[in-house]
Amino acid sequence: MTERPEAVIEVRGLCNRFGQHSVHEDLDLDVRKGEILGIVGGSGSGKSVLLRSIVGLLRPSAGQVTMLGKDMLAMSTGERSLLERRIGVLFQQGALFSSLTVLENIALPLIEHARLSRKEATYLASVKLALTGLPAHAGNLFPADLSGGMIKRAALARALALDPDILFLDEPTAGLDPIGAAAFDQLLLTLRDAFNLTVFMVTHDLDTLYTTCDRIAVLSQKRVLVVDTLEVVAATADDWIQDYFHGPRGRAAAAATTRIEQTITP
Numbered sequence: 001m002t003e004r005p006e007a008v009i010e011v012r013g014l015c016n017r018f019g020q021h022s023v024h025e026d027l028d029l030d031v032r033k034g035e036i037l038g039i040v041g042g043s044g045s046g047k048s049v050l051l052r053s054i055v056g057l058l059r060p061s062a063g064q065v066t067m068l069g070k071d072m073l074a075m076s077t078g079e080r081s082l083l084e085r086r087i088g089v090l091f092q093q094g095a096l097f098s099s100l101t102v103l104e105n106i107a108l109p110l111i112e113h114a115r116l117s118r119k120e121a122t123y124l125a126s127v128k129l130a131l132t133g134l135p136a137h138a139g140n141l142f143p144a145d146l147s148g149g150m151i152k153r154a155a156l157a158r159a160l161a162l163d164p165d166i167l168f169l170d171e172p173t174a175g176l177d178p179i180g181a182a183a184f185d186q187l188l189l190t191l192r193d194a195f196n197l198t199v200f201m202v203t204h205d206l207d208t209l210y211t212t213c214d215r216i217a218v219l220s221q222k223r224v225l226v227v228d229t230l231e232v233v234a235a236t237a238d239d240w241i242q243d244y245f246h247g248p249r250g251r252a253a254a255a256a257t258t259r260i261e262q263t264i265t266p
Contacts, residue, residue, distance in 0.1 A: 004032070005032040005033045005034055005035065006032065006033050007030040007031060007032055007033070008031055008032070008033045008067065008068055008165070008166060008198050009029075009030065009031035009054060009065070009066070009067050009068075009166070009198075009200065010029075010030055010031075010064075010065075010066040010067075011027060011028060011029040011030075011050075011053075011054065011063065011064070011065050011066075012028055012063060012064045012065075012066075013026050013027070013028065013062060013063040013064060014026070014027040014028070014029075014050070014053060014060050014062070014063035014064075014065065015027070015060060015061045015062040015063050016046060016049055016050075016053060016058070016060050016061055017061040022222060023044075023045075023046040023049050023222065024046050024049070024050065024053075024060075024222050024223065025222040025223060026063075026222075026223060027050070027063070027219075027222070027223045027224055028223070028224060029050075029217060029224050029227065030227075031166075031198060031200055032198070032214075032215075033198055034192075034196055034197075034198055035198060035199070035214040035215060036188070036189075036192060036199040036201060036212050036213050036214050037198075037199065037200055037201065037213065037214065037215050037216070037217060037227075038201050038202075038203055038208070038209045038212070038213035038215070038216045038217070039051070039200070039201065039202045039203070039216075039217050039219065040203065040204065040209065040216060040217070040218055040219070040244070041218055041219030041220055042219075042220065042240055045219040045220060046219055046222070047202040047219055048092070048170055048202055050202075050219065051168055051170055051200065051202055053065060054067065054072070054168070054200070055087060055089055055168055056072055056080060056084070059073070060073075067083065067087070067166070068083065068086060068165065068166070070083055081113070084113070085113050085114070085162045085164075086162075086164055086165045086166065087164050087165070087166045087167070087168065088158075088159030088160055088161070088162065088164035088166070088167045088168065089159055089167075089168045089170075090152070090155045090156050090159045090167070090168065090169045090170065090172055091155065091170050092170040092171045092174060093151075094143070094151040094152060094154065094155035095155065096143040096151065096154060096155055096158070097143075098142065098143050098144060099142075100142070101139065101140055101141060101142055102129065102134075102138055102139045102140070102141055102142075102143070102146070102154045102157075103122055103125045103126060103129065103139035103140065104125075105143075105154065105158050106125035106128050106129060106139075106154070106157045106158045106161050107121035107122050107124070107125040107161075108121075108158070108161075109158065109161045109162055110124055110125065110161050110162065113162060114162060124161070125139070125157070125161065126139060128157040128158075128160050128161055129154070129157050131157065131160065131191070132153040132154070132156050132157045132160070132187065133153060133183075133187060134150060134153050134154065134157070138150060138154070148175045148176055148180070149176050149177075149180040149183075149184070152172060152173075152176065152180075152184060153184075153187075156172070156187075160191070160195075163195070164197070165197070165198060166197070166198045166199075166200065167191075167197050167198070167199045167200070168199075168200045168201075169188075169199065169200070169201040169202065169203070170202045171202055171203055171204065171205075172184060172188070172201065172203065172208075173185070173203065173205045173207075173208050174203075174204075174205070178207075181205060181207065181208065182207065182211075184208075185207070185208050185211045185212050186211075188212055189211075189212055199212075201213070206244075206245075209230060210230065213230060214229070215227060215228060215229055215230075216228070216229070216230055216233045218233060218236070218238075218240075218241060220238065220240060225238060225241075226238075226241075230245075233245070234246070
C-alpha cells in the first residue's frame with residue numbers, strides 16, 4: 001500500500017466572516033507535500049479569501065491553520081518572518097511594483113529577507129528570471145512594458161526568489177491566450193518536478209486543472225465539499241460540479257487531455 005504524503009498545510013474549522021456575511025464555516029483542508037492542488041468554486045465561494053487566510057494576509061474569525069508544522073495564528077512576528085521565506089505567492093494581477101524594473105522586483109525579497117547585497121540579489125534574480133522562460137532583456141523592463149504573459153512569468157520569478165517550499169498561485173492563467181496559458185501550465189509542472197514544490201492554486205481554468213493538478217478541492221456551501229482526484233471530483237453528485245466539469249468547456253478540456261495522453265502513450 002502506497003504511503004500518503006505528509007500534509008504541509010492543515011486547515012481545521014476555518015471560519016471567515018465579514019460583518020453579518022459568512023464566507024467559510026468550519027472548513028477543513030489538507031495540502032500534501034509535492035502535490036499541485038487546484039481550488040475551484042463558484043463566484044463568492046471564497047477561493048482567494050481561503051488563500052489569503054492560509055498565507056497570513058487575512059486573520060480568520062475562527063479555526064486553525066498549520067503550515068510546515070507551525071501554527072500560523074500563534075506565531076510571533078519573528079517566527080512568521082522566517083516562515084514567510086519558505087512560501088512564494090503569485091497574486092492574480094501579478095502585483096509587481098510599477099516603479100521597479102522586473103529584475104528589481106525579483107531582487108527585492110532577496111535584499112529584504114535574505115539580506116543579500118544588491119549585486120548578489122540582482123544576479124540571483126536573473127537566474128530566477130531565466131527559470132521562468134523570460135529573456136534576459138526583460139529584466140530591464142518595467143511592468144508597464146510587459147505583456148500579460150510576461151507579467152505572470154515575472155511575478156512567478158519573484159515568488160520563486162527565496163526558493164520556497166510552497167507556492168501559492170491565484171488565477172495564474174487568467175487573461176492569458178490559450179497558447180500562453182498552456183505554456184504556463186507546462187512551466188508549472190517543470191518547476192514543481194525540478195524543485196519538489198507544493199503548489200496551492202486557485203483557478204477557474206479547466207485546461208489547467210486537467211493538465212497540472214494532482215487533486216482538486218471544490219469550495220461550496222462555505223466549506224470544502226469534496227477534495228480528490230479530478231476523476232472522483234467530476235463524478236460527485238452536485239449540480240455545480242456537474243455543470244462545471246461536464247458542460248461544454250469541461251467536455252472540451254477532457255477531450256483535449258485525452259488526445260494528448262494518446263499522443264504521448266507508446
